Structures are given as structure tokens and as C-alpha cells.
Amino acid sequence: MATVALKAPEAEKISKLQSAVAGLNQISEKEKEGFINLVARYLSGEAQYIDWNKIQTPTTEVVVPYDGLAPSPDDISETKKLLDKLVVLKLNGGLGTTMGCTGPKSVIEVRNGLTFLDLIVIQIESLNSKYGCNVPLLLMNSFNTHDDTFKIVEKYSKSNVEIHTFNQSQYPRLVVEDFMPLPCKGQTGKDGWYPPGHGDIFSSLVNSGKLDALLAKGKEYVFIANSDNLGAIVDLKILNHLIENKNEYCMEVTPKTLADVxxxxxxxxxxxxxxxxxxxxxxEHVSEFKSIEKFKIFNTNNLWVNLKAIKRLVEAEALKMEIIPNPKEVDGVKVLQLETAAGAAIRFFDHAIGINVPRSRFLPVKATSDLLLVQSDLYTLSDDGFVIRNEARSNPSNPTIELGPEFKKVGNFLSRFKAIPSIIELDSLKVTGDVWFGAGITLKGNVTIAAKSGEQLEIPDGVVLENKVINGPEDI
Structure with a gap:
């Protein structure tokens, strides 16, 4: 275990914590070690302070424009060689609770009855069929999603995609009052534990044995993305660039809009x-950070990483990503979760770059308002599982959509729309109150629909609403 310099009171806390954690038989020795290490780093106060004056805007060598990448090879056998070096890994630890679903978020239906996971499998199936390659799919689960995912992937057993699952670490929540693990206080269920953020991916790949197995098969790069980002598809131009230039790490970034500040x-x-x-x-610099003028790009969390480099850095205990303290409350007890993010690892890899990709590679579905976008005529679904934006829309950015709490859960959202309206010419939509939509509706420009308190408002079939504010049937 890496040693961290601690003052006496903190060293005593760690010593007590080690004794307590030693008795937790739900987790492995590696997990115990990783957890203690993380807490020790947190207590040492080794936080990375940024000297604002030393910040420089990256050059185009560091953040490479996507348009400047060489085209991927035309030759099918050359493309096969590229793809045979690749593994796709989706972060699958999240539950669909914010959208009112139980189980992994990746099994929410996105379009045409297909889930996020269905689309991911279809995409890789078509790559493997087209090029005769073997790109495997890895799913990094958390203890919250493991059992359900294990059952769900059985339905793909006849596909030509090798699917592997592994769990990220499981760490005990820390009681703020005395820095003891919550499971030692009698909280033995799931609430006593947490998955420590996706920065844990690198050590979990190594600890699970998956990394060595992939290296033994000649795999060189892993493409990591959130399972709910419909734009995160395999890109041959990016893969080709990284192999040619021996980049150990690449973060896809995309131009910032006011929604991404x-x-x-x-x-x-x-x-x-x-x-x-x-x-x-x-x-004092937060407003500057949020401005689109100085910081023009943001992280999509689509990451490409060299597998040998991951092994080297994990074994050297060199990946000391910034710690994100996440305070929570469980049954009235204040607890702390210490987490890390995979994007923060970029500074430890050699020849690390960003690639400034088109916005189409960032299409996350975080709420039902996003679901409305991808289920509408603004997008179509191709046979190979890609969600493609409708060229009939001239505005490069998507409409902004705000739906009230009545639409928050997927079940409620679906029941309130007889059919998803046409939104190709929509700029913004805001819906509040008890609103129900008929079929064949078209929304254009800026539309606000606000039902009066205690009243139900039905938008009838076939209406066209353009630049309207609607508070009752008389406004339609």
C-alpha cells in the first residue's frame, strides 16, 4: 500500500479505521486497501490546488480538432486489424431511480422498444459482422446493478458479441461524526455501501483479472463511455489516430453551450x-470558468485508454485522481462518500490528448426531457443501432425542453403522450402542471404550456402550436 504522510490525529483515525475495515467480510482485501488509501489521501489534505495564473489554453496539438484527423483506412482487412485491438466498455453502475425505474438505467427503453443496452449490442454486432472482427463488450457494474445485469445479458447469448461483466469496487460509507464505516454501526444492507465513482475503473479492471485477459488476447485500447450516451459509438478515425500517434489516453471534448457550463x-x-x-x-473565478469565451470545450466522458498503460500505472499506484467528497445522509446519519472521476486520470498518462468531436457524439439521456428528444422525429434509428439526427432540422443545437415533476418518471412521461410531438422546428418547450398530449401534435418556436393548479389540460390531436403560451383550452 502506498504510504501517505499523516499528522498524529489523522494517523490515529486511519489506524482505527483499518481495524474496523478488517472485519468487513463483504469486500475483498484489494477493496479494503483501496478504500483505506483513498481515506488516507483525503485526510492528508493533498487536494490539488490550481494556481489560476498557470492555466493555459491547450494548443491544437493537445486538443486535436476532429476534422484534422486522417481518414480511417478504406481497406476492410486494415480496418479489421484496427478493431481487433479494441474493447468497448460501458459504465453500467447507475440505477434508473431518478427516472422512476428500478434496476440498471441501461435497460430503460429508448426507441422502438429497444433499450440502451440493446442498441449498444446491435452496434457492436454490426461492426463484428461487417469487418469479421471480435470487439468484446465489457460492462462495469456496481453492486447495485450486478445481479440484474447478469440476468439481462443472457438474452444476448446468441449474438456475435462477447459480453463480459465485472464489478467496480464497493466501499463503506464513512460516518462523519467519528470516521467509522457505516456497516460497522449495524447498517449491514446496501445503504451502508457506495460505488466510489467511475475513476475506480482502472483498478477494478486490473483487480477483476479482466485487464490481463484482454492483453492476452492482443487487445490494446479500451473505449469507455456512459451507457446512457447514445452518441458514444466506436469511431475508427479516433482509434486509428491514437494507434498511429501512440497516445495512451484520449478524452473526447465538444464545444460548450450554455447548458454545459x-x-x-x-x-x-x-x-x-x-x-x-x-x-x-x-x-472568485467560477463565473470565468462558466463562461463560453475562455473555456470553450467540455468533457463528454468518452475516453480512449491504452490497456498496457493502465496496467503500468495501477501497479505503480500512480493514479492519484482528485478526490470528490460527496456528503449524504442515511437514516438521519451524516455520511461521506469519497469518489474519483476517470477523466481526472488524464494527467498521469503519456502523450495524452483531447479530441474536439462533433456534438453528435454527446447525446446523454439523463431525464425524461432527453427521452422526449430522442423519441421524437428529431432523430431516427438506423439498422445498425445508431441514433441519427434528422437533417431536416437547420438549427445545429437541439431544442431546450423543461418538463414538470408530473413527467419525471418514465411511466408517467409515456402515459401523458399519446404520441411524441413533431419538434423539428421547436426552439424551446416548457411544460408545467397536469398536461396531457394527443397524437399528431406539432410544436414550433417557443412553446410554454402551464396548466392551472388543480386543472387538467389536454392538448388535442393534430394541433400545431407555434410561439404560444397556453394556460387553458381557450389558448389553443
Whole structure:
């Protein structure tokens, strides 16, 4: 275990914590070690302070424009060689609870009755069929999603995609009052534990044995993305560029809009490329960080990483990503979760770069308002599982959509729309109150629909609403 310099009171806390954690038989020795290490680093106060004056805007060598990438090879056998070096890994630890679903978020239906996971499998199936390659799919689950995912993937047993699952670490929540693990206080169920963020991916790949197995098969790169990002598809131009230039790490970034002002951005700092998150920004510079003028790009969390480099850095205990403290409350007890983010690892890899990709590679579904976008005529679904934006829309950005709490859960959302309206010419939609939509509706420009308190408002079949504010049937 890496040693961390601690003052006496903190060293005593760690000593007590080690004794307590030793008795937790639900987790492995590696997990216990990783957890203690994380807490020791947190207590040492080794937080990365950013000297604002040293921040530099990355050059185009560091953040490469996507248009400047060489085309991928035309030759099918050359493309097969490229793809045979690749593994696709989807972060599958999240539950669909914010959208009112139980189980893994990746099994929410997105379009035409197909789930996120169905689309991911179809995409890789078509690659493997077209090029005769073997790109495997790895799913990194958390203890929350493991059992369900294990059952769900059985339905793909006849596909030509090798699917592997593994669990990220499981760490005990810390009781703030005395820095003891919550499971030692009698909280033995799932609430006593947490998955420590996706920065844990690198050590979990190694600890699970998956990394060595992939290297033994000649795999060189892993493409990591959130399972709910419909734009995160395999890109041969990016893969080709990384192999040609021996880049150990690549973060896809995309131009910031006002909706993304809190997203992390890439900077050049003391000669290395680094992720700058809003939590690291001194208070007096937060508005500057959020401006689109100075920081023009943000992290999509689509990452490409060299597998041998992961092994080297994990074994050297060199991946000391910034710690994100996440305070929570469980049954009235204040607890702390210490987490890390995979994007923050960029500064530890050699020849790390960003690639400034088109916005189409960032299409996350975080709420039912996003589901409305991807289920509408703004997108179509291709046979090979790609969600493609309708060229009939001239505006490069998507409409902004705000749906009230009545639409928050997927079940409620679906029941309130007889059919999803046409939104190709929509700029913004805001819906509040008890609103129900008929079929064949077209929305254009800026539309606000607000049902009066205690009243139900039905938008009838076939209406066209353009630049309207609607509070009752008389406004339609």
C-alpha cells in the first residue's frame, strides 16, 4: 500500500479505521486497501490546488480538432486489424431511480422498444459482422446493478458479441461524526455501501483479472463511455489516430453551450494536459470558468485508454485522481462518500490528448426531457443501432425542453403522450402542471404550456402550436 504522510490525529483515525475495515467480510482485501488509501489521501489534505495564473489554453496539438484527423483506412482487412485491438466498455453502475425505474438505467427503453443496452449490442454486432472482427463488450457494474445485469445479458447469448461483466469496487460509507464505516454501526444492507465513482475503473479492471485477459488476447485500447450516451459509438478515425500517434489516453471534448457550463474542461497546466472541474475552481473565478469565451470545450466522458498503460500505472499506484467528497445522509446519519472521476486520470498518462468531436457524439439521456428528444422525429434509428439526427432540422443545437415533476418518471412521461410531438422546428418547450398530449401534435418556436393548479389540460390531436403560451383550452 502506498504510504501517505499523516499528522498524529489523522494517523490515529486511519489506524482505527483499518481495524474496523478488517472485519468487513463483504469486500475483498484489494477493496479494503483501496478504500483505506483513498481515506488516507483525503485526510492528508493533498487536494490539488490550481494556481489560476498557470492555466493555459491547450494548443491544437493537445486538443486535436476532429476534422484534422486522417481518414480511417478504406481497406476492410486494415480496418479489421484496427478493431481487433479494441474493447468497448460501458459504465453500467447507475440505477434508473431518478427516472422512476428500478434496476440498471441501461435497460430503460429508448426507441422502438429497444433499450440502451440493446442498441449498444446491435452496434457492436454490426461492426463484428461487417469487418469479421471480435470487439468484446465489457460492462462495469456496481453492486447495485450486478445481479440484474447478469440476468439481462443472457438474452444476448446468441449474438456475435462477447459480453463480459465485472464489478467496480464497493466501499463503506464513512460516518462523519467519528470516521467509522457505516456497516460497522449495524447498517449491514446496501445503504451502508457506495460505488466510489467511475475513476475506480482502472483498478477494478486490473483487480477483476479482466485487464490481463484482454492483453492476452492482443487487445490494446479500451473505449469507455456512459451507457446512457447514445452518441458514444466506436469511431475508427479516433482509434486509428491514437494507434498511429501512440497516445495512451484520449478524452473526447465538444464545444460548450450554455447548458454545459458546469462540465469539466481541459487545460494545459505545468506542461501537461489536465481536467479542470468546477469543484477545483477558486470562488472568485467560477463565473470565468462558466463562461463560453475562455473555456470553450467540455468533457463528454468518452475516453480512449491504452490497456498496457493502465496496467503500468495501477501497479505503480500512480493514479492519484482528485478526490470528490460527496456528503449524504442515511437514516438521519451524516455520511461521506469519497469518489474519483476517470477523466481526472488524464494527467498521469503519456502523450495524452483531447479530441474536439462533433456534438453528435454527446447525446446523454439523463431525464425524461432527453427521452422526449430522442423519441421524437428529431432523430431516427438506423439498422445498425445508431441514433441519427434528422437533417431536416437547420438549427445545429437541439431544442431546450423543461418538463414538470408530473413527467419525471418514465411511466408517467409515456402515459401523458399519446404520441411524441413533431419538434423539428421547436426552439424551446416548457411544460408545467397536469398536461396531457394527443397524437399528431406539432410544436414550433417557443412553446410554454402551464396548466392551472388543480386543472387538467389536454392538448388535442393534430394541433400545431407555434410561439404560444397556453394556460387553458381557450389558448389553443
Amino acid at each position: 458546469k462540465g469539466g474542461t481541459l487545460i494545459s497546466y505545468e506542461g501537461r494536459v489536465q481536467l479542470l472541474e468546477i469543484a477545483q475552481v477558486p470562488d
